[in-house]
Amino acid sequence: MDVIIITGGSKGIGKAIAKKYVNKNYKVYSLARSTSDLKKVTQITVDLSNLNDTEACFKNLLEKIKKQIITSITLINNAGRLGKISTIENLTSNDITNTIQLNIATPIILTSLFIKSTQSITCKKQVINISSGAATKPYEGWSVYCTSKAAIDMLTKTVASEQKLIKNGVKCIALYPGVVDTNMQSQIRETSESDFKNLQRFINLKENKELYTTEFVADTIYKIDTENRLENGAIFDIRNA
Template sequence: MNVLIITGGSNGIGKAIAEKYTLEKHTVFSISRSKTTNVSYQQITADLSNTSEAVNTIKTVFSELDLNAISSITLLNNAGSLGEVNTVGNLDFEKIQQTIQLNTITPLVLSNEFIKLTKELHCKKQIINISSGAATSPYSGWSIYCTSKAALDMTTRVIAIEQNEVDNDVKCVAIYPGVVDTNMQAAIRKTSEKEFKNVQHFKELKENNELYSPEFVATKVYQIDIQNQLENGDIVDIRTV
């Protein structure tokens, strides 16, 4: 049995990835604040911005698994938020906290639990973090998002270094999906130029049909995974692999 546990699998990239892995005969568990319809993978509703709820939910997933039957198991940290788009000095402090919680703290917490819960499993074990080019490219108005994704990349690197030092390790990698036609992109295009001076560029990407589809990204992520293209700690843009 090949298992995928994915956060934010109810829409966008997450839904497309969950559907792709299900199609490829994986047992898929989606953890998200909402459910979607007409899918065959298992959906668990949870507020991932609540640390205790996130931890309890992944423990519940493991309690439902026959660990002796697992050939591979993956935690895919996909859930995230753009957060408030505005310059520093004009942000709501609670929105800063909420976005950092979801984009950075929750993946770290879930990765911590995943490594604990798989310690005795001798099979392919991995964590895939969906990050962003914004982790390395600063955008005016995106301080929260850029910061949270940069932190996620560092989390990836640190976990990889730690796991390289132990037997029966967990691989940890991060993938930049490129600019994808999702609800997040729609929200970006609605921001004002005062709040986000690069907004016109993203509008033009949509107008020129230069956005990736979630399905394209899902296929690329699956290929990278199954073909074992990445080493522990790698952080890659799907446009380069």
């Protein structure tokens, strides 16, 4: 059994990835606050910003999965939030904390639990982190989001470095999906230019039909994964695929 566990698998990119893998006969589990209309995906409702609930839920899921005969298992850290778009002095402590919690604290904790729980399993094991070009390019108004994605990239590199030294270790890679037509893009376009100086660029991308579809992103990620294109620790922009 080939297993995919994806966070935020009920909407946007996450839903498209879940649909792609389940259609390729993977056993797919989605951890998200909401559910989708994907019938073959096992959807587990959990608030990923609640650490106690998330940890208990994830541990329970991994224990159930380990009782099966597994040929591969992958954790896709996809869930994330942009947070309030504005310069840093206009952000509340709650909004900052919520963004950091979901975008980086939760992936770190899930990655830790995943590696520990699968140590005794001998098969293809990997963590795929959905990062962003915002990890390397500062956008005024996205200070917390950019920071969290830069942290995801460093998490990827560090975990990969640790796991290279371990027999039957876990492969860890990060992917930049490009600018994708999701609810996050709708949020960006509804922002005032005083809060986000790059607003017009994103409006133009939508009007010129230059946004990637979630299906394209899912297809590309599946291809990169199943063809084993990337080495452990790689951080890759799918626009270069």
